[in-house]
Amino acid sequence: MAQIVLFENIHPSAREVFTAAGLTDIATYSSALPSAEIFDALRGAELVGIRSRTHLDADLIGRLPALRAVGCFCIGTNQVDVNSAMLRGVPVFNAPFSNTRSVAELVLAEAILLLRRVPEKNNRVHLGHWDKSAAGAFEARGKTLGIVGYGNIGSQLSTLAESLGMRVIYHDVEAKLPLGNARPAGSLQDLLAQSDVVTLHVPGGKATENIINAQALAATKRGAILINASRGTVVDIAALHAAVQSGQIGGAALDVFPTEPKSVDEPLDSPLRGLLNVILTPHIGGSTQESQENIGREVAEKLVRFFQSGTTKGAVNFPELPYQDAGGNRRLLHVHRNLPGALGSLDNLLAEHGLNIVSQRLQTQGEIGYVITDVDGEVSDIVMAALRAHPITVRCDLV
Ligand SMILES: NC(=O)C1=CN([C@@H]2O[C@H](COP(=O)(O)OP(=O)(O)OC[C@H]3O[C@@H](n4cnc5c(N)ncnc54)[C@H](O)[C@@H]3O)[C@@H](O)[C@H]2O)C=CC1
Numbered sequence: 001m002a003q004i005v006l007f008e009n010i011h012p013s014a015r016e017v018f019t020a021a022g023l024t025d026i027a028t029y030s031s032a033l034p035s036a037e038i039f040d041a042l043r044g045a046e047l048v049g050i051r052s053r054t055h056l057d058a059d060l061i062g063r064l065p066a067l068r069a070v071g072c073f074c075i076g077t078n079q080v081d082v083n084s085a086m087l088r089g090v091p092v093f094n095a096p097f098s099n100t101r102s103v104a105e106l107v108l109a110e111a112i113l114l115l116r117r118v119p120e121k122n123n124r125v126h127l128g129h130w131d132k133s134a135a136g137a138f139e140a141r142g143k144t145l146g147i148v149g150y151g152n153i154g155s156q157l158s159t160l161a162e163s164l165g166m167r168v169i170y171h172d173v174e175a176k177l178p179l180g181n182a183r184p185a186g187s188l189q190d191l192l193a194q195s196d197v198v199t200l201h202v203p204g205g206k207a208t209e210n211i212i213n214a215q216a217l218a219a220t221k222r223g224a225i226l227i228n229a230s231r232g233t234v235v236d237i238a239a240l241h242a243a244v245q246s247g248q249i250g251g252a253a254l255d256v257f258p259t260e261p262k263s264v265d266e267p268l269d270s271p272l273r274g275l276l277n278v279i280l281t282p283h284i285g286g287s288t289q290e291s292q293e294n295i296g297r298e299v300a301e302k303l304v305r306f307f308q309s310g311t312t313k314g315a316v317n318f319p320e321l322p323y324q325d326a327g328g329n330r331r332l333l334h335v336h337r338n339l340p341g342a343l344g345s346l347d348n349l350l351a352e353h354g355l356n357i358v359s360q361r362l363q364t365q366g367e368i369g370y371v372i373t374d375v376d377g378e379v380s381d382i383v384m385a386a387l388r389a390h391p392i393t394v395r396c397d398l399v
């Protein structure tokens with residue numbers, strides 16, 4: 001079985017990084033695999049690369065003892081049970097801003113197209129109608145853009161929209177630095193009531209599930225446009241369907257869906273198909289040549305650095321230890337339960353086996369601690385077996 005398994009058509013730049021680092025045992029898949037097939041594909045894999053469609057749940061992670069790290073070649077990591085991965089000593093990496101600009105540009109384009117009613121007009125011309133009316137068509141200039149989630153994408157979009165002359169307001173659960181003339185709205189309800197275009201840029205997960213539901217849609221300014229390029233679970237699709245049909249929502253653009261097709265030939269199952277004032281795109285917010293090449297390189301580099309030196313800088317679920325040159329002969333990566341005396345137990349065990357510590361760094365986070373130890377001398381299989389068998393150990397690797 002391959003040491004590295006990459007799903008979902010990850011850009012070839014990733015393979016270049018792995019092979020340049022001497023990691024050549026790589027299996028690639030052009031799409032996500034059905035859950036019945038994924039275990040066989042991953043058996044024995046040490047590094048796994050996915051995008052948004054491959055789900056790594058607690059059960060699957062638990063059945064992959066060889067797995068050392070996961071790379072999400074995207075921003076979102078909600079498709080991985082990152083807590084279970086952490087508890088098994090598996091760091092998860094992502095590319096936190098390599099596709100930010102691509103998403104912001106698509107959203108801005110969709111806002112303009114929907115304000116001008118282009119999706120319906122495009123369809124009418126294709127059908128032979130030359131309907132040159134200005135009814136319901138507006139400039140973006142002077143309109144209010146409401147951004148829900150003022151993180152990397154939301155704030156990037158904020159500056160682009162202001163350069164078009166839009167008034168920008170935002171709602172975030174954390175205090176955020178307003179860029180340019182953007183201002184925080186008093187609440188989500190307040191944002192919805194004021195905005196001509198509402199766009200969602202929050203993470204997926206339980207806390208954001210259906211935050212745009214029937215009640216939120218009813219509180220939205222009548223005829224406003226809704227754009228969702230975050231995660232499909234953020235919008236209640238049945239409620240949106242009803243709001244579009246009643247005219248409460250004047251147009252919508254959705255790039256993400258509660259359940260997304262796993263491959264090219266699987267159709268999207270959604271009541272929104274066929275509505276002409278709704279733009280549906282196949283989760284391509286971050287899919288540009290520029291972003292995919294950068295993401296391929298960035299995440300592969302993080303995986304290689306972890307695999308070869310143990311650094312967890314940038315991991316989303318793990319104590320972060322930055323890169324440091326190896327000081328000794330061998331380097332031990334030890335993940336343990338975060339209990340008093342854990343480091344002492346590890347060091348005693350090394351001393352019992354005559355290993356001198358050249359340098360050692362510890363970081364803890366929640367339930368686990370992570371120690372990188374450079375030692376003089378060879379680390380025998382006996383020492384590794386003793387380390388792995390110790391009651392505090394979650395996992396231990398030698399690099
Ligand atoms: N369609 C696509 O292809 C892509 C989609 N995404 C999605 O976009 C999301 C956002 O990306 P970034 O801006 O890079 O993330 P980010 O982490 O920089 O920003 C997210 C923001 O949402 C805020 N937030 C969290 N819960 C909230 C709530 N309930 N209400 C209001 N604000 C809330 C956070 O405080 C944070 O400021 C990602 O998590 C990912 O799911 C990202 C890239 C591509």
Ligand SMILES: O=C(O)CCC(=O)C(=O)O
Pocket residue numbers: 051052053073074075076077099283286287
């Ligand atoms: O490109 C992808 O597969 C996923 C993009 C995305 O949603 C993300 O980066 O979070």
